[in-house]
Amino acid sequence: MANLSTNEFKSGLKFMLDGDPCSIIENELVKPGKGQAFNRVKFRNLKTGRVNERTFKSGDSVESADVMEVELEYSYTDGEFWYFMDPVSFEQHTADANSIEECKNWLKEQYTYTVTQWNGTPLVVTAPNFVNLVVADTDPGLKGDTSGGGGKPATLETGAVVRVPLFIEIGELLRVDTRSGEYVERAKT
Amino acid sequence: MDIEIIKRRAQIVSDIRHFFSQRHVLEVDTPVLSRAAPTAPYLESFKTEFIPIGSIDKASYYLQTSPEFAMKVLLAAGSGSIYQIAKVFRNGEHGRVHSPEFTMLEWYRPELNLEELMDEVAALLETITSYSGSIRFSYQEVFSQYLNINVLVCSKDELQKLAIKRLPSFSGNPDLDRDGWLELLMSQVIESELASLKKPVFIYNFPSSQAQLAKVKLDNAGEEVAARFELFAGGLELANGYDELLDPKELRKRFEYDNQQRLKLGKAEMPIDEKLLTAMESGLPPCTGVALGLDRLLMLAMNKKSIDCVQNLPFY
Numbered sequence: 001m002a003n004l005s006t007n008e009f010k011s012g013l014k015f016m017l018d019g020d021p022c023s024i025i026e027n028e029l030v031k032p033g034k035g036q037a038f039n040r041v042k043f044r045n046l047k048t049g050r051v052n053e054r055t056f057k058s059g060d061s062v063e064s065a066d067v068m069e070v071e072l073e074y075s076y077t078d079g080e081f082w083y084f085m086d087p088v089s090f091e092q093h094t095a096d097a098n099s100i101e102e103c104k105n106w107l108k109e110q111y112t113y114t115v116t117q118w119n120g121t122p123l124v125v126t127a128p129n130f131v132n133l134v135v136a137d138t139d140p141g142l143k144g145d146t147s148g149g150g151g152k153p154a155t156l157e158t159g160a161v162v163r164v165p166l167f168i169e170i171g172e173l174l175r176v177d178t179r180s181g182e183y184v185e186r187a188k189t
Numbered sequence: 190m191d192i193e194i195i196k197r198r199a200q201i202v203s204d205i206r207h208f209f210s211q212r213h214v215l216e217v218d219t220p221v222l223s224r225a226a227p228t229a230p231y232l233e234s235f236k237t238e239f240i241p242i243g244s245i246d247k248a249s250y251y252l253q254t255s256p257e258f259a260m261k262v263l264l265a266a267g268s269g270s271i272y273q274i275a276k277v278f279r280n281g282e283h284g285r286v287h288s289p290e291f292t293m294l295e296w297y298r299p300e301l302n303l304e305e306l307m308d309e310v311a312a313l314l315e316t317i318t319s320y321s322g323s324i325r326f327s328y329q330e331v332f333s334q335y336l337n338i339n340v341l342v343c344s345k346d347e348l349q350k351l352a353i354k355r356l357p358s359f360s361g362n363p364d365l366d367r368d369g370w371l372e373l374l375m376s377q378v379i380e381s382e383l384a385s386l387k388k389p390v391f392i393y394n395f396p397s398s399q400a401q402l403a404k405v406k407l408d409n410a411g412e413e414v415a416a417r418f419e420l421f422a423g424g425l426e427l428a429n430g431y432d433e434l435l436d437p438k439e440l441r442k443r444f445e446y447d448n449q450q451r452l453k454l455g456k457a458e459m460p461i462d463e464k465l466l467t468a469m470e471s472g473l474p475p476c477t478g479v480a481l482g483l484d485r486l487l488m489l490a491m492n493k494k495s496i497d498c499v500q501n502l503p504f505y
Contacts, residue, residue, distance in 0.1 A: 029282065029285070029286075030377070031231075032372050032375065035369075035376075035399075036369040037231065037282075038373065055377060057365065
């Protein structure tokens with residue numbers, strides 16, 4: 001694997017640290033006037049998701065990480081693994097529970113997800129910003145109330161619970177923002 | 190680009206000129222190009238070539254990293270107190286608070302001792318920014334207070350152990366020299382402690398190994414220290430001041446030692462400034478001097494997080 005010098009550090013760069021693939025969030029040059037330079041790096045461990053800081057002597061190098069982002073279509077789960085398909089090659093990829101943890105509430109068949117792979121294995125699955133999901137359960141709607149004031153919880157087909165306006169009924173298709181977990185609008189079928 | 194920031198910058202530069210004019214400090218303007226360059230091991234000059242028209246001969250020139258050498262030639266010629274607002278260049282340094290091209294406010298005061306120069310720097314800071322009520326600690330005091338170590342006598346191994354204990358997140362092969370470990374602890378541990386005091390802090394009496402172009406003297410305990418200070422404010426290293434070394438023989442020794450260090454680091458030796466040494470032989474008057482990063486001062490005055498925000502057009 002290629003070596004990366006501190007002078008190539010920038011946000012988004014993927015490198016190996018203590019055996020784990022990491023992604024740089026922030027890189028800051030620390031240099032006293034005439035003194036030795038250091039790079040203070042804030043990074044995310046892509047395996048654990050944890051954010052950490054590390055200081056490097058400027059000029060030192062780290063190993064680059066073979067991390068790629070690919071767009072894959074979600075197929076199904078057998079309860080233990082989650083299966084995704086490459087829409088071009090039809091190749092199947094297997095993700096474990098860890099990697100789908102953040103998007104498990106938004107997994108719906110045939111939607112396309114961004115899958116971060118390390119050495120070909122899915123590390124993190126990221127949902128698209130918006131998904132359309134059917135309401136599986138909610139209290140009866142109040143006919144005539146279209147103001148959206150107040151609101152009530154609704155359980156969606158994936159198990160996600162979001163706050164929706166009072167007029168929403170079971171079986172309706174909703175557009176949801178996966179980043180905030182908030183209802184956006186009724187979706188057109 | 191923000192016209193309001195450009196106007197504010199112009200106003201502050203004008204206020205600085207007024208500050209020095211009131212104190213009868215003369216503004217000077219020395220060359221940016223020089224045949225010589227500083228030898229400091231971790232300071233990289235931009236190098237260029239002068240080719241006279243019609244000639245194929247090339248002469249190497251360096252862009253100044255500070256106007257120090259040229260201003261000292263003026264001082265030796267009898268200029269008296271002088272200041273300069275100069276463009277300076279440092280290769281490789283680019284980050285949130287570093288730009289390879291930046292503006293230095295540098296001034297020299299034959300009338301003032303180091304204490305009085307710190308007073309003057311504090312007065313300027315208070316005139317331009319809202320930072321006032323500065324505190325002063327010796328280098329030894331801050332290391333003793335925040336790291337519980339006697340920095341003037343402890344060994345490199347002790348510093349290394351302490352740094353690895355205090356900075357578990359320090360990475361890589363720890364092949365730093367003694368000053369490297371000190372700079373790591375200073376920049377990673379002590380500076381953040383100082384920033385939390387919310388006041389400008391002067392650190393004075395540096396280890397003699399970091400004397401740069403300052404005199405070495407004995408402190409009250411009889412330990413050798415460099416007669417230098419640095420000013421930290423708002424989490425920024427803002428200024429570096431010296432009781433200026435006057436002895437050209439000692440300076441030549443330091444330049445040559447630096448060049449040996451550069452060779453060990455695999456860097457090119459830098460041509461020593463003979464013009465400066467000659468001027469010092471003819472007599473540099475006893476004086477103090479300080480270099481202050483003008484862009485960082487503007488960052489404090491305008492409450493900006495990045496040096497790019499206060500330059501009319503940033504480096505790209």
